[in-house]
Amino acid sequence: MFKKILIANRGEIAVRIIRTCREMGIQTVAVYSEADAGAAHVLEADESILLGESEPSKSYLNIERLIAAAKNTGSEAIHPGYGFLAENPEFAESCEAAGIPFIGPPARVIRDLGNKTLARRIMESASVPVIPGMLEATTDPSLLSQEAERMGYPVMVKAVAGGGGKGMRIVLNRETMEEACMSAMSEAEKAFGNGSLYLEKYLKAPRHVEFQILADHHGNVVHLFERECSIQRRHQKIIEETPSPAMTPSLRNAMGKAAVSAARASGYVNAGTIEFMLDRSGQFYFLEVNTRLQVEHPVTEMTTGIDLVRQQLEIASGNHLTFSQEDITQRGHAIECRIYAEDPEANFYPSPGPVLLHREPTGPGIRNDSGICEGFEVPIEYDPILSKLITMAATREAARERMIRALKSYVILGIRTIIPFLIDILSSPEFAKGNTYTDFIDRNFKNWSQSKEDEDLARIAYVVEEMTYFNKPATKVKNSGWPTPWETLGEWRM
Amino acid sequence: MKYRLKIAEETFDVDVSNLDSEQDLRFTIGEKEYNVRYQAISDNYFHLIMNGKATEVFVARGEQGKHIFVNGRTFLVQDEDQLPIRRARRRGLAETPGEVTPPMPSVVVRILVEEGDCVKRGQGLIVVSAMKMQTTLRAPSDGRVKKINTSIDAKVAPGDILVEIEEEVENE
Known part of the structure; x- marks a missing residue:
């Protein structure tokens, strides 16, 4: 196994990868841009290297600087995360050329599958249905x-x-x-x-259902069941879950087999995701392969008990998969909500700015993969994802109720987030019934605005905060003849 | 004590008075009355019992006002009497018809019109990008492009007037 790896990414996914590395005793090197000097992934890593200016081409997309950082720190492999260079075949090639394993599929596979039309031809040849x-x-x-x-x-x-x-x-x-x-x-x-x-x-209002696969260097390929990701805005997922409410055992079997065939046909190695569209008649079509760890991978981890990042590291270091298809089982139901820094009342415009207060939800069956910390300035340059909140329970209904509870106690102040919007979606009868199709938001939540219900409480909170803010020194000094230093210190902060 | 507190575009008079103890307050907001007992847990964390019902609220002071969290919702609450003049003016500008301003801090990626062009209401003028999302700014009304005050790759913010549109005077 590698002793030290470099993580060529930022935010929540870099933090998530660092956590598994720490559990496995692998040293981590974070990279960052000027905008991310105080970012969570830099704080959690064992070492960190400044790549350059905030502009992605001068930092997270700069292959030369990343390879140099890996060499200078003695990193034995590079994990690309998702986004940025994760699906860039030149980057995978540059890593291989520098003698540093790329934790992902071979460059050729990324290139073939990244070319969406070539991918369609590969799938057709493997008898996987395409749109x-x-x-x-x-x-x-x-x-x-x-x-x-x-x-x-x-x-x-x-x-x-x-x-x-x-x-x-x-x-x-x-x-x-x-x-x-x-x-x-x-x-x-x-x-x-x-x-x-x-x-x-264009298929009208299908479901988006994808299969997680793992493939090692020795020809073993398994799938880890499906994820349903139909709730999307601007064609980007915001809520994912597993199992899919639309799934039947026979459909799961057929789609799982197609996913494994798709992986084999492309010569896939490492973790990947085969995305399908599922129409209302139960017919499914190949959409694309994501040749990387997915944003929504935690729901699979929660229900199968398999750490996908650990598997990626095992596979990249040449180890065999230690389980077969029959060994993999799914328990319970998991839901993930992506917490984006966006204003859901203003067409989901990004909302960069300072995180003034951050308090994460806790309790049974709750996981929060966060990439922010209090005091961090969410930069304008990158994807607006802040964190991913995942809940798990025995049934879909219990996982849904748990998610509502968790969202209602997730405090992020200073920037707008889509949390209030997510609460209303999770609370809606259509979501509860599992009527989740890709037009869900347009059909049920067009022109959504936040309920005015708690506005008076917010006004009361304003006044209460004002009173304690200004009263504090006064109440402390009150009734004392000669104030002691402890009383006059008043508003000191450490 | 009286406050004029604004949330989104709505301002309400908030009247507050002390009851028996320092921690017990009576609020009048519009037509409604609330008895509130409060406890400050920290600078940002308050426990409120409003008309007998307990709630945790979180408050953070920001540049534009206070950010307040209640039951999963967040509100920007502003004291109408303390609002900086600059903001009011900026907002005033953005509301002027014929002036096109970006909805958020962003970078100009494309300019779709030239000075002197006639444009229709809803026609794309400028494409800006922030956090990897591209947005097309559109003409607020029919008219002629009087002035373009920006260029490709310029960093722009709400309140910056990127394009000025002159309404065509109809000649009979």
């Missing part, structure tokens, strides 16, 4: 328009190098096609350095 659409990508808007006419609107415009909803647009009619292509192209160019787009037939 009807283009098998080649292009940067020519007129070609895309022609193709859209042929397929019939509505269509889904997608970046060939895409992921996380970036460079993706639903286009309902030909009038909006050109602007959608242009903005998707520029977004994809910026996010992935590749603006090529392709089209897929």
Whole structure:
């Protein structure tokens, strides 16, 4: 096993990886940009290296500086986390070339599967069902328009190098096609350095169901059941759970087999996720492979008891999987809520700024993977995820109730978060019934605004805080002839 | 004691008086009355019993007012009498029709129009990016682009006027 690894990421995922490393006795090296000097992942790591300015290209996306940092610290492997360079084949290649194992699949697999149209061809050849659409990508808007006419609107415009909803647009009619292509192209160019787009037939309100897989270097491939991730805003997941409310044992069996076939067909090694769309008739289609640890991996960990980061490290160091498909079982139900720094009342605009107060929920069946700490300034440059709150219980209903309780006691002050929005979703009858489709938010929570219910309490709290703030020195000095130093010290803070 | 406290765009008169002890207060907010017993646990953490019901609340002082947490919801509460003038002016500007300002601190990635262009209400003018999300700022009304006050890669903030739109005067 490695003695020391470098984590080429930031925020909650870097912290999460550091925790497993610590349990395994592996030293950790954090990297950071100028904006992240006081960030949680820097504070928790054994060592930390400043990469450069806050702009991602000068820090977290800078391959040269990352490799140099790994070499200078004697790191024996690099964990990419998710986002940034996690699915960049050049980065995986550079790591291998420098003789530092990349904790993830081989560069060739990342390249093949990162090319969404090639991935579709690989899946077709392995008899994994794919969504009807283009098998080649292009940067020519007129070609895309022609193709859209042929397929019939509505269509889904997608970046060939895409992921996380970036460079993706639903286009309902030909009038909006050109602007959608242009903005998707520029977004994809910026996010992935590749603006090529392709089209897929737009499936109306399917479910998003994905399978976690693990594959070692010795040909063993297993799946760790599904995660349902249908609750999305801007094509980005905000609530995930396992098991899926739509799953039956036979469907799980069929999809699990397809996921393992997909992994085998692409020559997959390490942890990965095969994403599917599941339509209302129970038909499923391959969507894409995420060649990395997923944001929502904790729900799988909570219900299978398997630490996925530990498995990634074992696989990367050449060890065999120590369990077979039959050994893996799922217990209970887990739900994850992503806590984003966004204003849910203003179209989910990012809300950067200082974290003035941070108090995490606790109690039975609660896990919080957080990347922030009090006093930290949430930077404008990066993804607005702050933390992930996970609850686990024997049943979906109990996990749901537990999540509401946990969210209601999660204090983050100073920036807007989507917590109040999440509480209302979890409390809604449609969520309780498991009617979770990808149009859930548009259908049930369009133009959501926060309830005014507790506004008077907030006003009362304002006044109470004001009174104690100004009364404190006065009450302490009261009734004393000669004030002692302890009384006059008053408002000192350590 | 009287306060004028603002949440979102709504201001209410809040009247507070002491009851028997220092920890017992009577509030009148609009038409409603509340008896509140409070205990300060720390500078930020308060235990309130309002009309017999206990709640924990958290308060943090920020630049724009107090951030207050109650039952999973957070509110920015401002004392109307202490609001800085600069903010009021900024907000005033942003509300002026014909002036386009970003909703949050961001970076300009594309400019879709030129000075002198005629634009329709809702037409995209400028694309800004923050925390990896791109947003198109749109024309608030029909008109002509009078002035563009920004450039690609410029860092911009709410209150900065990026584009000025002049409403076309209809000639009969």
